[in-house]
Amino acid sequence: MLKYVVAVFLAIVLLVFGFVWFTGKKVDLKLVRPVTAVGTATTVSVQADAQHGTKYFSAVLEQNGQSQTIYADNTSSAQRSRIYTFPVGKKVDEFLKDGPARLILTAASNDMRGSTTTISQALQIILRAPTVVADGMQHYINQGGAELVTLDLGGNWSAAGVRVGRYSAGTFPMPGQPDNSSHRFSLFPFPWDVSPDTIPLAFARNDAGTEVTTTFWVKLFPKTFKTSNIELKDENLQKVVGELDPDGSGSLVDRFVKINRDLRKANNDQIYQLRTNTVNRILWSGPFVPIKGTRESFFADRRSYYYKGKKVDEQVHLGFDLAQTRNMPVTAANSGRVIFADRLGIYGNCIIIDHGYSLQTLYGHMSRIDVKVGDSVTKEARMGASGATGMAFGDHVHFSMLIAGVQVNPIEWWDEHWIRDRILSKIGSPQDKAAAVQAPPPASPTEHARKRHRH
Numbered sequence: 140m141l142k143y144v145v146a147v148f149l150a151i152v153l154l155v156f157g158f159v160w161f162t163g164k165k166v167d168l169k170l171v172r173p174v175t176a177v178g179t180a181t182t183v184s185v186q187a188d189a190q191h192g193t194k195y196f197s198a199v200l201e202q203n204g205q206s207q208t209i210y211a212d213n214t215s216s217a218q219r220s221r222i223y224t225f226p227v228g229k230k231v232d233e234f235l236k237d238g239p240a241r242l243i244l245t246a247a248s249n250d251m252r253g254s255t256t257t258i259s260q261a262l263q264i265i266l267r268a269p270t271v272v273a274d275g276m277q278h279y280i281n282q283g284g285a286e287l288v289t290l291d292l293g294g295n296w297s298a299a300g301v302r303v304g305r306y307s308a309g310t311f312p313m314p315g316q317p318d319n320s321s322h323r324f325s326l327f328p329f330p331w332d333v334s335p336d337t338i339p340l341a342f343a344r345n346d347a348g349t350e351v352t353t354t355f356w357v358k359l360f361p362k363t364f365k366t367s368n369i370e371l372k373d374e375n376l377q378k379v380v381g382e383l384d385p386d387g388s389g390s391l392v393d394r395f396v397k398i399n400r401d402l403r404k405a406n407n408d409q410i411y412q413l414r415t416n417t418v419n420r421i422l423w424s425g426p427f428v429p430i431k432g433t434r435e436s437f438f439a440d441r442r443s444y445y446y447k448g449k450k451v452d453e454q455v456h457l458g459f460d461l462a463q464t465r466n467m468p469v470t471a472a473n474s475g476r477v478i479f480a481d482r483l484g485i486y487g488n489c490i491i492i493d494h495g496y497s498l499q500t501l502y503g504h505m506s507r508i509d510v511k512v513g514d515s516v517t518k519e520a521r522m523g524a525s526g527a528t529g530m531a532f533g534d535h536v537h538f539s540m541l542i543a544g545v546q547v548n549p550i551e552w553w554d555e556h557w558i559r560d561r562i563l564s565k566i567g568s569p570q571d572k573a574a575a576v577q578a579p580p581p582a583s584p585t586e587h588a589r590k591r592h593r594h
């Protein structure tokens with residue numbers, strides 16, 4: 140009898156052990172963020188997934204025949220998903236030199252079997268920092284406007300540009316230079332919503348994430364932006380909601396506000412994505428030409444929306460609204476290439492033209508579009524007709540100017556002198572450059588706006 144009990148007991152133990160052994164699963168190892176290059180100290184995070192958790196993790200670095208454990212964790216945990224975070228780089232691993240290396244990651248599962256998983260990742264060790272030197276010119280910038288700075292990059296740079304607050308613009312090779320030239324320029328916006336005391340920073344970064352920054356001579360002209368009130372009528376709400384949210388539910392005003400906030404943001408994100416759809420050359424010539432019509436808005440006008448006397452929303456209007464007659468001709472502000480010609484939410488039927496070097500113009504609310512993506516347009520070419528598609532209460536055109544995906548005040552681009560002094564002289568001919576050095580600082584542009592009666 141006792142023998143029998145012992146035999147059954149042993150059989151059960153064996154079964155349980157066998158079951159646990161064979162159900163012991165391997166650990167799934169992966170880098171939380173891809174890492175292909177490290178510098179002095181780059182943080183690496185590894186995710187280890189296993190059914191019963193992990194009981195061991197290690198990271199080993201190999202370079203030039205040397206190998207060293209740089210991180211180990213022996214604590215076992217039943218947590219199904221664990222994240223191990225540790226620094227890699229010269230600061231912590233002194234034997235590292237510039238050049239290729241290998242990171243070997245090993246983890247053991249937290250079960251009886253303790254099966255181990257090893258993955259390895261090729262790394263480039265980059266210890267040399269990038270360098271960035273900005274030009275010595277005087278940069279006069281209007282808040283909400285644009286400026287251009289030339290940069291000389293060195294060391295191991297892989298990305299560079301100018302950062303203003305939370306915005307950044309990239310660089311382009313100087314005209315005629317190869318794509319990888321280290322003699323470059325950045326055409327950057329000083330966005331309307333960045334505090335005027337913000338210092339623009341030129342930056343350069345290497346693949347290991349090491350970034351250097353420098354300042355350059357800047358004089359900023361702060362601007363005060365206007366505010367206006369818009370009284371929403373039921374017919375306005377019905378028009379917009381019926382077109383842009385036909386299947387929605389809730390009150391007309393709630394649906395309108397939702398469109399005004401969420402769809403506006405989604406549309407502006409889509410416009411921002413188009414900034415990289417640009418060419419490395421100037422497609423335009425001479426000053427930009429405003430669409431003929433009465434200007435009915437200011438740049439960066441803060442609009443409060445009222446419904447039955449109660450404020451229901453507030454949005455900033457970036458761009459100009461131009462109106463004249465119904466279905467008036469919509470003309471290209473300058474030569475370029477059509478990169479968008481379709482419905483775009485609140486902008487209705489919309490055209491976006493790339494003029495090169497991430498300078499773009501946008502035309503919205505059109506009743507008709509007569510161009511298609513890929514078309515080349517010449518300055519003042521007719522592209523369609525004005526209308527009231529999207530979030531518009533009356534026939535007009537919404538015109539915006541964009542640099543690196545950020546809406547800027549267009550009026551600078553209507554001024555031939557501003558264009559020569561601030562843009563062309565720095566990337567154009569030696570004669571242009573000489574002229575710019577002697578040119579006095581430009582007067583800050585003034586607004587000449589007429590009556591506003593439409594949205």
Ligand SMILES: [Zn+2]
Binds near residue numbers: 458459536538
């Ligand atoms: Zn508008």
